[in-house]
Amino acid sequence: MHRNLWSGFCLSSLLAVFSTLSGCIDSRGIIPQALRFDDAKLTTDQTIRKADRTVEWPRDQWWQAYGDPQLNAWVELALAGSPDLAMAAARLRQALALAGVAESEHAPQVKLDASVQRKHWPADRYFYGPGVLGDTTGWNNTTALGMNYDLDLWGRLRSDTERALSLAEVAATEERAAALELQNNVVAAYIQLALHHARLDIAEAELKQREQLLELARERLAIGIGTQLEISEAEAPLPEAHRQIDLIEEEIALTRNQLAALAGKGPGEGARLERPKLSLHGEPALPSNLPLELLGRRPDVVARRWQVAAEARGIEVAKADFYPNVNLVAFLGASSTTGDMLNFLTNGSKLTYGIGPTLSLPVFDGGRRRGKLSEATAAYDLAVEQYNQTLVAALKGVSDQLIRLHSLHEQEIFVGHGLETAERRYQLAEEAYRRGLTDYRSVLEAQSQLFDQQFLEQQIHAAHLTAQADLWVELGGGALTDDSGPAAEQLDAHKTTLHLPGRH
Structure with missing residues (x-):
């Protein structure tokens, strides 16, 4: 009996001594300094508020809104065969494996x-x-x-496991971000392929009309109302017109190679691509609760949130090292x-x-534990500021794309008026030249302006399609589900199509 009392007394004394010694190393004064933004209170501009009641959310497989089966198939091919996505998947498996290693420390x-x-x-x-x-x-x-x-009396292993799981979530969202970037790159290259084909139509139409003007100059010379100078002037632009066609065909081939590389395929696969057939119906609206609902599912924003959670657990791990x-x-x-x-x-x-x-029991370590806690706290502050920066940049990106879309819509109207004027001027110049009322230079000048306006129209349409894709990406690329969309009144969508110049 006396021996048991003595043993208990010795154990209690020993624990008291250890508790006293543990005070030699403390974590006082080392606390996080960064504060995470309240994203629900970030001010949104008039452009975002105006877009609240326009159209619908992007859905999964947002690129299908362009109505091109070939584009749909190519994006799926890229998602299945891209080396970049394979590397992102490997990083995710690596993060999950490390989380499993941390979790195994809980077991005997x-x-x-x-x-x-x-x-x-x-x-x-x-x-x-x-x-x-x-x-x-x-x-x-x-x-x-x-x-x-x-x-694990102080939760060190538990915090370390939760930190590893949070880092695995970061890797998962980064994989999603890589997929979203790949989708955007494929769509952007595909739109450029469509633009190159439209340019080729314009260049071929330009060559055909220049050949018709040359034939007309020869007819005028034959009936005695033309000159050899007119024939020379009509022949002069033909070599450059042929060169431009060859240059555009080169751009088409290079863009096909780019699409093949994005899909992780050889150039032979890209050569099978046919001419794109793009049309776009509708543009995404924004939710009434901004920007939390707007940006809450963007992969980069989600990744930064998980990074903050991981670094917070890192602080708990560092603090647990101060205890026995x-x-x-x-x-x-x-x-x-x-x-x-x-x-x-x-x-x-x-x-x-x-x-x-x-x-x-840590008694003296030369400041190692305080240094590790300071590093973990600084890492948390860094993660918080990165989250804040990502959130602000995301909101700016959405606003930028909405401004750009509005501007491109207005530009389409102006370019349409300019194209009508250029068509009328060319028709009048050609008729005046046929009647001998003007010289060839007037026709050539009017023709050049017409083709410039046609090409400008195609550029604006391609830019509109690209800006729409960029906005979908800024909104998370269809990561939002249908039931998370806005309840605001829907308006009819404006149809945007990449027109071809054959109608001119």
């Missing part, structure tokens, strides 16, 4: 150690004495089954110093075992 750690030695025992009157082992050679073998279980660590240790072993090589596996070996807690 059991290991088996065994050694087999052929040993010569010296004849030593001081250490071994004149015993039976003196000046003998035999097998000195041991085996031990050990168990170590970290009780208590483990439960047990072992079971056997040893043999004489006999055969495997004698320690038989009944002739000596069995030993033990079980009990172990405690390690």
